[in-house]
Amino acid sequence: MTEISGKTVVITGAASGIGRGTAIELAKRGARLAISDLDRAGLAETAKRIEAMGGKVSTYLVDVADRDAVYAFAQEIESAHGGADIVINNAGVAQIARVDALSYEDFEWVMNIDFWGMVYGTKAFLPQIQKKGEGHIVNVSSIFGIISVPSQAAYNSAKFAIRGFTEALRHEMKGTRINVSCVHPGGIKTNIVRNARFLQSTQATAREEAASGFDKLARTTPEKAGETIANGIAKNKARILIGTDAKIIDLLQRILPSSYGKIMFRREIGPLSGAAETGEAKA
Numbered sequence: 001m002t003e004i005s006g007k008t009v010v011i012t013g014a015a016s017g018i019g020r021g022t023a024i025e026l027a028k029r030g031a032r033l034a035i036s037d038l039d040r041a042g043l044a045e046t047a048k049r050i051e052a053m054g055g056k057v058s059t060y061l062v063d064v065a066d067r068d069a070v071y072a073f074a075q076e077i078e079s080a081h082g083g084a085d086i087v088i089n090n091a092g093v094a095q096i097a098r099v100d101a102l103s104y105e106d107f108e109w110v111m112n113i114d115f116w117g118m119v120y121g122t123k124a125f126l127p128q129i130q131k132k133g134e135g136h137i138v139n140v141s142s143i144f145g146i147i148s149v150p151s152q153a154a155y156n157s158a159k160f161a162i163r164g165f166t167e168a169l170r171h172e173m174k175g176t177r178i179n180v181s182c183v184h185p186g187g188i189k190t191n192i193v194r195n196a197r198f199l200q201s202t203q204a205t206a207r208e209e210a211a212s213g214f215d216k217l218a219r220t221t222p223e224k225a226g227e228t229i230a231n232g233i234a235k236n237k238a239r240i241l242i243g244t245d246a247k248i249i250d251l252l253q254r255i256l257p258s259s260y261g262k263i264m265f266r267r268e269i270g271p272l273s274g275a276a277e278t279g280e281a282k283a
């Protein structure tokens with residue numbers, strides 16, 4: 001069990017979507033929030049909503065891909081709050097591109113934010129948690145950290161790597177009071193597709209088309225995602241699956257570990273896979 005009330009919770013990428021939903025849910029449960037993002041206006045909006053509920057929150061502009069900035073952020077949290085109790089490495093970006101057309105620069109953009117951002121956030125805050133002797137680290141992967149989909153090799157690489165790193169850390173922390181969870185959301189109705197990089201782009205309107213297609217497919221709200229993450233933290237779950245879609249895909253991967261693709265990719269599937277079959281990104 002992880003106690004939430006009265007604890008200092010750091011959440012990255014909290015200006016939008018799952019990060020915002022989780023921040024608000026944890027504030028409802030009595031946590032003090034330290035939220036970060038690159039998006040100043042979105043961060044202020046999240047803070048406003050928390051304060052309107054009588055919650056405690058402070059905001060920080062931090063690029064998770066900037067290692068020095070993440071360490072400086074951890075230092076500020078140590079000075080201002082005596083360290084974090086719970087850290088949720090949530091900030092992330094998506095990208096649609098086939099491997100044959102994926103430049104190293106674009107690949108690194110995803111890895112630097114999604115993977116290295118999570119590593120920096122874990123390693124910068126872990127010493128504070130170890131000093132306290134208890135706490136919780138939560139890293140947000142994806143259902144695409146459990147199965148791979150065409151046109152998402154970079155995103156899949158980052159999200160599988162988050163799972164590998166996080167499960168190793170959980171094993172390392174066994175026998176301590178430091179808990180570690182990996183989150184695997186299915187489709188959550190957020191701005192992830194609107195903010196995604198679409199490579200091989202030919203149509204100007206296609207980003208909006210992909211985003212509205214995603215909005216229809218993604219059944220879970222960010223508020224519900226926040227609730228599921230908060231419950232998973234409270235129960236110290238190793239793996240937090242969000243949404244029925246995530247549960248079904250996880251089951252399919254267990255039943256057909258190497259041939260799930262035969263069932264899944266007969267037609268377009270999945271929140272971010274609109275361009276998967278043709279190799280043409282839809283924006």
Ligand SMILES: NC(=O)c1ccc[n+]([C@@H]2O[C@H](COP(=O)([O-])OP(=O)(O)OC[C@H]3O[C@@H](n4cnc5c(N)ncnc54)[C@H](O)[C@@H]3O)[C@@H](O)[C@H]2O)c1
Binds near residue numbers: 015037094141186188
């Ligand atoms: N929405 C989904 O269906 C879904 C599914 C699986 C996993 N996820 C994961 O959930 C996490 C949150 O995504 P979301 O769906 O809420 O998307 P979102 O786009 O609504 O929110 C992501 C937030 O991360 C911030 N961000 C991006 N780059 C950053 C950087 N370099 N430094 C700091 N902040 C940065 C953005 O400004 C934004 O506020 C991501 O890691 C994403 O991969 C989302």
